Structure formats: C-alpha cells, structure tokens
Amino acid sequence: MSKIDTLCIHAGYTPGKGEPRQLPIVQSTTFKYETSDQMGRLFDLEDSGYFYTRLQNPTNDAVAARIAALEGGIGAVLTSSGQAANLFACLNICQAGDHIVSLNNIYGGTVNLLGVSLPKMGIEVTFIGADATDEEIDKAFRPETKLLFGETLSNPGVEVLDIERFARIAHEHGVPLVVDNTFPTPIHLRPFEWGADIVTHSTTKYIDGHGVSVGGCIVDSGNFDWNAHADKYPGLCTPDESYHGLVYTEKFGKAAFITKAVTHLMRDLGSIQSPQNAFYLNLGLQTLHLRIKRHTESALKVATFLSSHPAVAWINFPELPGDSQHEKQLKYLPDGSCGVMCLGLKGGREFENKFMDALRLVTIETHVADCHSCILHPASHTHRQLSDEQLRAAGIAPDLIRLSIGLEDPDDIIEDISNALDIASA
Ligand SMILES: *Cc1c(COP(=O)(O)O)cnc(C)c1O
Numbered sequence: 001m002s003k004i005d006t007l008c009i010h011a012g013y014t015p016g017k018g019e020p021r022q023l024p025i026v027q028s029t030t031f032k033y034e035t036s037d038q039m040g041r042l043f044d045l046e047d048s049g050y051f052y053t054r055l056q057n058p059t060n061d062a063v064a065a066r067i068a069a070l071e072g073g074i075g076a077v078l079t080s081s082g083q084a085a086n087l088f089a090c091l092n093i094c095q096a097g098d099h100i101v102s103l104n105n106i107y108g109g110t111v112n113l114l115g116v117s118l119p120k121m122g123i124e125v126t127f128i129g130a131d132a133t134d135e136e137i138d139k140a141f142r143p144e145t146k147l148l149f150g151e152t153l154s155n156p157g158v159e160v161l162d163i164e165r166f167a168r169i170a171h172e173h174g175v176p177l178v179v180d181n182t183f184p185t186p187i188h189l190r191p192f193e194w195g196a197d198i199v200t201h202s203t204t205k206y207i208d209g210h211g212v213s214v215g216g217c218i219v220d221s222g223n224f225d226w227n228a229h230a231d232k233y234p235g236l237c238t239p240d241e242s243y244h245g246l247v248y249t250e251k252f253g254k255a256a257f258i259t260k261a262v263t264h265l266m267r268d269l270g271s272i273q274s275p276q277n278a279f280y281l282n283l284g285l286q287t288l289h290l291r292i293k294r295h296t297e298s299a300l301k302v303a304t305f306l307s308s309h310p311a312v313a314w315i316n317f318p319e320l321p322g323d324s325q326h327e328k329q330l331k332y333l334p335d336g337s338c339g340v341m342c343l344g345l346k347g348g349r350e351f352e353n354k355f356m357d358a359l360r361l362v363t364i365e366t367h368v369a370d371c372h373s374c375i376l377h378p379a380s381h382t383h384r385q386l387s388d389e390q391l392r393a394a395g396i397a398p399d400l401i402r403l404s405i406g407l408e409d410p411d412d413i414i415e416d417i418s419n420a421l422d423i424a425s426a
Helices: 004-010 036-043 058-071 082-091 108-120 134-140 163-172 248-269 275-307 326-332 348-358 388-393 410-425
Strands: 075-079 099-103 124-128 145-151 177-180 198-202 216-220 312-316 340-345 374-376 401-404
Touching: 004 058, 004 275, 058 075, 058 216, 058 275, 075 082, 075 248, 082 108, 082 145, 082 177, 082 198, 082 216, 082 248, 099 108, 108 124, 124 134, 134 163, 145 163, 163 177, 216 248, 275 312, 275 340, 275 410, 340 348, 348 410
Parallel strands: 099 124, 099 145, 145 177, 177 198
Antiparallel strands: 075 216, 198 216, 312 340, 340 401, 374 401
8 A cells, every 4th residue: 555546545544343434533622541640651752642632633643644644754743724834844943043044936824924923933034036046045044044945836826846956955054945835735746755854735725625624734754864953953952841851853763853843832832723624634635636636637728728818928837838837847746736827917907807807617716726716816815915026026926817727627617717808808
C-alpha cells in the first residue's frame, strides 16, 4: 500500500475487528484514565495517549496522519485554519527578535500575517521576489533569520516555486524552507521530494474540496537537522521548563518540530481543528486524487479557450505552452497544477465588472479550489487592504481576475464564460 490513490482512502486509519469501516468522529473533549499516575505521565510526555482535544483527538490524528503519508512526512497536525497553520509553523521556531525571509507573491492573508501581525509580536519579515538573484536573496538574510517561506503554487498568481533553488538557499543559511502547498495538494506536488522541510496547507481549499470546513495542516518532513543549528533554535534544542526541562530534539529526534507544535503551541495557543471538520477532511481526502485531476483537466480546457479569446488581454495558467511558468510546471508539476488561473480583460475594470456580473454558473465568491466554479477580483476583494504598490510587489495586476474551475462539465463553464464576455462586449 504505497500508491498515492490508495493512501487517500486508507492511510492513517486501519479499523480492527468490529470497528467502524469509515473513520468515526470522536466528538469528546476528554478521555478517561484508571489511575492518577497514568494521567500524570501524559502531562510529562512520558506516555502517549489522548487526554484533552485541544492537544490531540483520534479523528484529527487519523486525518493528520493521512496528510503526512500523502506528503511523505513523518508527522502532521491539523489546525483550525490555513492562517493558523502558517502562524504556528512560524511561531514554533521564531520568537520576538527573530526574522523571516518570505517570497512576496503569496496569498494576501499570509502577506498580512507576515507583514503586519508578526512584526507586532517582534518578528520581522523581509519579502523577496521569486526572480531575485541569489545575491539579492542572500542579502535579505540576517543572523537572526529562522526560516524561508514561500508558496509552491502562488495564490492568486499561480507562479511555480523553484523549490530546489529556494531549499538550497535556505540550507546555505542554516534555516528550513517552509512551503504552503495548498494549491497543488500532495497529489500533484510533494515538496519534501525537492528539499522543502516543512509543508503547510489551507485544507479549506482542495483537500476539503466542497466548501464546507475551514481548516489547516502543518506537515514535518523530519529532515531538518535542528541540532546542527542549535544556537538558532533554542525552543527545540534547549530544555523546555514547561515540561520539566525536556529537550525536544533529544526526546523526539526527527519529530521534534511537529511534537513541539502540538505539545507547546496547541497547549498554549489553541487553534485545534474540530473533530467534525476533520471528518469532512477525511471525506475530501478520499476523493482528492480524482477531483484534483478533473479540476486541472477542466482548467486547461477553459484556459485554452480564454487564451485565444479576443477580449482577453493576458492569462496565466502554468500548463499553457507559452506561460512564463510552463518550464517549472513541467519539472515540479508534471501531472498538472490545479484548477486556478488568473487573467486580465482588455476592456479594463468596468468591463471586468460587467463580465463578472453577467456570469450565471460561475459565482463571485471569496473562495477558490472547491467543486463550484468561482471568480474573484483580488484588488477589489481579498487584497483590498493592499496598496497598488503592494499589489504590484505581490505580482498582482490591478486588473487581475482569479478564476477557479470547479467540477461542473467544462463545456458548461466555457459556455457561461463565453456568454458573459459577449454580454459585457455588447
Ligand atoms: C486560503 C489560503 C490560506 C489561508 O487559509 P484559511 O484556511 O482561509 O485560513 C493560506 N494559504 C493559501 C495559499 C491559501 O489559498
């Protein structure tokens, strides 16, 4: 059992005799023990077992284990949202006085998290462009830099991260490469195979896939050698007084990072996913391999149609032969990228609004990457907090429309788009 389609159905949960075939929802905050000593050992991390759902829950753990198996990681934790996943991935190894280097073409919510909220906690961030030279990127690093952050396929620009290059640069500076792998999902891209160290997800998108539950996940490759840079990572490599002086790297070895995320951050900051939502993710995961394939195939049909339409000024979709990302797509995403593309229309802002208002099947939504086709204008919607300059710095043209292709028949989607373009042109 090692093929990815099989892992989608089975990894993380193997029922015994007479146990539920489908993953049960363990809707319980607490778990029972026989002796006071048994309970005490759990709090000292001397025994493993469930005691309180803010730290761990069997439904969540099964789903996290499945995502870890799909990514080829050694462990994972579910979080209440994708935002929480990226925040916790940073806070697990950064504290006030530390510094992060991040690609600038990332999701608007993450730009705010890194650029606005983390600095308020004393963690500084320097943003770099994906096409910056090695020398320029080297200059962004400081002695107190603790991680390099990027998105494997950026939202909304669908730019493919050159993971091998950024992993090399991160490792030359003795820090891990943390990548948000939300858009490709592990079906289309497994960043650990290219040298990334930590993966995050907004499971709200394709992994859920039906638009029902907000959630996130952090996955640990187990590959980063924290002890080789022990001075940089005291939280992992020196005694944790809140656990009687335990040292994560000594006690948990390769699983130090992910164990600390659970036992320290979840304990103190919460943000665990509800078991009910984890159950929805379980259902999403069981068809993820089929759905992502269809999303991508349909998106290529729509992108091909749009690329030759006279009303379209430009379109970005990595599979299109002339696309600036096509070479990297063939390398990192040979089975395809995902169902998201972005484009600009020749008629400008007013024309674009007319077009979006004329769509009937494709809906205007603050969402991407689920079974319903949807559309959004980031400059007016998700990214409206960013200035034009910040928009341009993030690679988002003011006329950029993000289009997410769902699981409807692609011919119906194309017909809807074609009609709306005609109405807007009339
Ligand atoms: C949506 C998204 C997030 C934030 O996830 P939420 O689940 O909405 O908190 C983070 N990164 C990427 C790439 C996203 O698309």
